[in-house]
Amino acid sequence: MNLPNKLTILRILIVPFMIAALLIDFPHHFLVSGLLFGAASLTDFFDGKIARERNLITDFGKFADPLADKILVISCLVCFVAMKLCDPVLLIIVLFREFAVTSIRLVAASTGKVIAANMWGKVKTVTQIIAIVAVFTFQYFLELCKYLLPIPQEITDIIAGWLNVGGMVLLWLSTIMAIISGIIYIKDNKNCIKDR
Numbered sequence: 001m002n003l004p005n006k007l008t009i010l011r012i013l014i015v016p017f018m019i020a021a022l023l024i025d026f027p028h029h030f031l032v033s034g035l036l037f038g039a040a041s042l043t044d045f046f047d048g049k050i051a052r053e054r055n056l057i058t059d060f061g062k063f064a065d066p067l068a069d070k071i072l073v074i075s076c077l078v079c080f081v082a083m084k085l086c087d088p089v090l091l092i093i094v095l096f097r098e099f100a101v102t103s104i105r106l107v108a109a110s111t112g113k114v115i116a117a118n119m120w121g122k123v124k125t126v127t128q129i130i131a132i133v134a135v136f137t138f139q140y141f142l143e144l145c146k147y148l149l150p151i152p153q154e155i156t157d158i159i160a161g162w163l164n165v166g167g168m169v170l171l172w173l174s175t176i177m178a179i180i181s182g183i184i185y186i187k188d189n190k191n192c193i194k195d196r
Contacts, residue, residue: 002056004065007047011068014040015075022079030143034136040072041129063105066121070098073128077171085135085167090175097182104185108192118188120181127177131170138163 001009014036021033047065051057077094080086101121142163145156 002051002058002061003054004047004051004056005058005061007043007050008061008064008068011040011043011047012071014043015071018072019075019079022076023082027147028140028143030136030140034133034140037072037076037132037136041133044069044072044125044129063109066105067102069125070102073125073132074098076132080132080135080171085139085164086171087168090171093175094178097178101182101185104189104192108189111192113192118181118185120184124174124177124181127174131167131174134170135167138167 018033018036018040021029021036044065047061051061074091074094077086077091081088081091142156142160145151145159151159
């Protein structure tokens with residue numbers, strides 16, 4: 001297994017630790033889970049960069065890399081829904097998009113064709129990563145306000161309201177990008193599902 005594929009596998013292996021850090025309430029848990037998410041996101045950048053520069057692109061990488069992205073992002077969104085930081089409708093839309101795209105990939109694979117992620121899919125992933133990092137950052141700031149900064153509770157509640165709205169707006173913008181990229185993906189690969 002080459003280095004880019006090892007980085008992809010590492011991204012998947014980080015996910016359970018990130019989930020545990022996110023859901024278990026301990027001091028600085030948003031920081032720890034956010035750093036784990038950031039580390040996993042960096043593997044996404046480096047696996048593709050190394051694969052292209054060293055000509056190490058493989059069929060496994062074409063399939064596993066976007067799958068690892070989905071596992072990472074959807075795991076965060078599920079946790080955010082459980083913590084009431086994300087609208088469940090948003091998660092349903094993202095899941096629908098990912099199932100649709102993965103279904104096309106599987107149909108194509110059954111004919112021996114491996115479809116790599118396109119530019120729109122990469123933009124979608126980047127917008128999702130930015131939105132999720134923002135939510136981690138906002139929540140960690142609120143955690144600091146609660147435990148370390150002498151801010152009155154009324155002001156903390158106002159700040160929390162605005163930060164939660166900001167996080168939700170960014171998550172919805174990334175979801176709109178997911179919808180757009182999904183439509184483009186289906187349109188570009190509709191020949192894979194014709195006559196099947």
